[in-house]
Amino acid sequence: MTRPADNAEAAGAAEQRREQMLRAALDVIMERGYADTRIADVAEHAGTSPALVIYYFKTRDQLLTEAIGYAEDAWYATGVQRLAAIPAAAGQLTELIAMTCLPDTDPLPRGEWLLWLDLWALSPRNPGVAAVRRKFDERWREAIRTIVLAGQEAGEFSPVDADEFAITLSALLDGMAVQIALDDPDVQPPRAYDLAMRYAAGQLGFDWKPASARDRRSQGRR
Amino acid sequence: MTRPADNAEAAGAAEQRREQMLRAALDVIMERGYADTRIADVAEHAGTSPALVIYYFKTRDQLLTEAIGYAEDAWYATGVQRLAAIPAAAGQLTELIAMTCLPDTDPLPRGEWLLWLDLWALSPRNPGVAAVRRKFDERWREAIRTIVLAGQEAGEFSPVDADEFAITLSALLDGMAVQIALDDPDVQPPRAYDLAMRYAAGQLGFDWKPASARDRRSQGRR
DNA sequence: AAAGTTTGACTGAACATTCAGTCTAGATTG
DNA sequence: CAATCTAGACTGAATGTTCAGTCAAACTTT
Numbered sequence: 378m379t380r381p382a383d384n385a386e387a388a389g390a391a392e393q394r395r396e397q398m399l400r401a402a403l404d405v406i407m408e409r410g411y412a413d414t415r416i417a418d419v420a421e422h423a424g425t426s427p428a429l430v431i432y433y434f435k436t437r438d439q440l441l442t443e444a445i446g447y448a449e450d451a452w453y454a455t456g457v458q459r460l461a462a463i464p465a466a467a468g469q470l471t472e473l474i475a476m477t478c479l480p481d482t483d484p485l486p487r488g489e490w491l492l493w494l495d496l497w498a499l500s501p502r503n504p505g506v507a508a509v510r511r512k513f514d515e516r517w518r519e520a521i522r523t524i525v526l527a528g529q530e531a532g533e534f535s536p537v538d539a540d541e542f543a544i545t546l547s548a549l550l551d552g553m554a555v556q557i558a559l560d561d562p563d564v565q566p567p568r569a570y571d572l573a574m575r576y577a578a579g580q581l582g583f584d585w586k587p588a589s590a591r592d593r594r595s596q597g598r599r
Numbered sequence: 600m601t602r603p604a605d606n607a608e609a610a611g612a613a614e615q616r617r618e619q620m621l622r623a624a625l626d627v628i629m630e631r632g633y634a635d636t637r638i639a640d641v642a643e644h645a646g647t648s649p650a651l652v653i654y655y656f657k658t659r660d661q662l663l664t665e666a667i668g669y670a671e672d673a674w675y676a677t678g679v680q681r682l683a684a685i686p687a688a689a690g691q692l693t694e695l696i697a698m699t700c701l702p703d704t705d706p707l708p709r710g711e712w713l714l715w716l717d718l719w720a721l722s723p724r725n726p727g728v729a730a731v732r733r734k735f736d737e738r739w740r741e742a743i744r745t746i747v748l749a750g751q752e753a754g755e756f757s758p759v760d761a762d763e764f765a766i767t768l769s770a771l772l773d774g775m776a777v778q779i780a781l782d783d784p785d786v787q788p789p790r791a792y793d794l795a796m797r798y799a800a801g802q803l804g805f806d807w808k809p810a811s812a813r814d815r816r817s818q819g820r821r
Numbered sequence: 822a823a824a825g826t827t828t829g830a831c832t833g834a835a836c837a838t839t840c841a842g843t844c845t846a847g848a849t850t851g
Numbered sequence: 852c853a854a855t856c857t858a859g860a861c862t863g864a865a866t867g868t869t870c871a872g873t874c875a876a877a878c879t880t881t
């Protein structure tokens with residue numbers, strides 16, 4: 378009944394195995410989609426046997442759900458980290474929008490977004506996934522809200538309603554994410570970024586000029 | 600190889616069978632989700648046997664894909680019809696936004712939106728579904744563009760870039776649709792509607808005052 | 822018009838496959 | 852050696868699809 382690995386010392390090797398499997402699961406999910414992710418695929422990707430996967434995650438659903446949660450937590454964590462390194466609220470908001478619109482991870486460019494699509498499609502019938510999504514959404518919206526309030530405090534932003542702005546912007550970003558995930562030729566990442574930024578800058582009344590095409594990739598992110 | 604029904608007279612009974620099955624498929628998809636829709640379920644829902652379903656739609660995937668296309672076409676058709684009955688561009692845009700934000704079909708309130716989530720999640724790996732989505736998206740965006748251009752022609756709207764507005768608004772509406780589909784308590788239909796309308800009115804510079812709560816349901820739609 | 826013939830809609834019973842999850846026996850480690 | 856871990860083979864259930872026909876209606880032929 379207890380999790381297989383509770384070795385206290387040195388973040389047990391078992392814990393590493395777990396994460397290895399979670400990452401393997403994510404790879405497969407992003408490639409084949411949640412519905413077509415077989416335990417055998419994950420096992421192979423992780424260089425082990427199906428039995429071991431079940432040994433660590435009692436059930437397939439738990440493995441996949443946990444994997445999605447793992448991915449979202451990781452995404453959020455790097456987000457917080459990046460934002461913390463930026464002083465002005467306008468810069469933070471810019472980075473936040475860039476994170477949703479401009480892909481930067483090498484493996485499977487659109488992987489993260491495809492994961493969101495699965496996440497949404499699964500949520501209505503899978504309470505575990507729904508919980509992950511809910512938390513993810515809430516945190517993200519709260520992040521926007523906080524930035525807006527800070528920016529208003531500092532006099533950078535106009536006094537719009539922070540809650541409503543957060544909801545609207547996050548909806549807009551979700552919509553852009555859909556287009557990016559589905560590789561819509563009319564809404565490529567740079568354009569999605571421009572449009573979202575134009576909305577944010579317009580609403581909050583801060584200056585922002587579209588970067589020229591050649592600068593777009595190197596906007597202070599590595 | 601030919602379609603089962605080519606009886607010229609009276610829209611063949613076979614064609615009715617087909618539609619009956621498509622609708623049954625939609626019911627099941629909205630209830631269980633695409634991935635968990637068994638052809639046995641569809642058959643039962645349509646009062647026939649699995650074999651007959653396959654008889655009409657060579658394969659499960661074709662049935663489901665066709666069902667989704669069927670639904671989207673129907674949705675678009677009623678949309679066009681409704682919009683055609685409205686004179687002013689501002690009214691048309693309002694109706695369009697209402698259609699995406701405010702549910703009005705009795706059966707399975709959020710059904711249509713849940714279908715979109717499946718549509719999106721399926722698109723990356725299912726060319727047939729991807730084609731349906733692409734067409735759907737394009738038509739919808741084009742509808743927005745046309746309304747905007749007409750409104751500008753008539754002097755109702757500010758001269759914003761119609762293409763960019765269409766992309767941004769449709770992304771915003773997609774995002775709102777996600778929240779509505781997932782029944783997010785912070786983004787209920789009326790609020791989504793208000794926020795989207797505020798964006799549209801703000802950008803295009805037409806007057807719009809939030810309807811009071813009690814008026815919202817009866818805004819000239821039946 | 823009666824007898825045969827074709828055609829398309831439909832069915833029940835198999836078939837074949839795919840997988841999640843189990844079992845057992847062996848390896849590893851402390 | 853005892854506890855933990857690992858893997859390959861296996862099983863049982865679910866389910867998409869096929870198939871060999873049945874049935875009724877329309878059409879042809881005599």
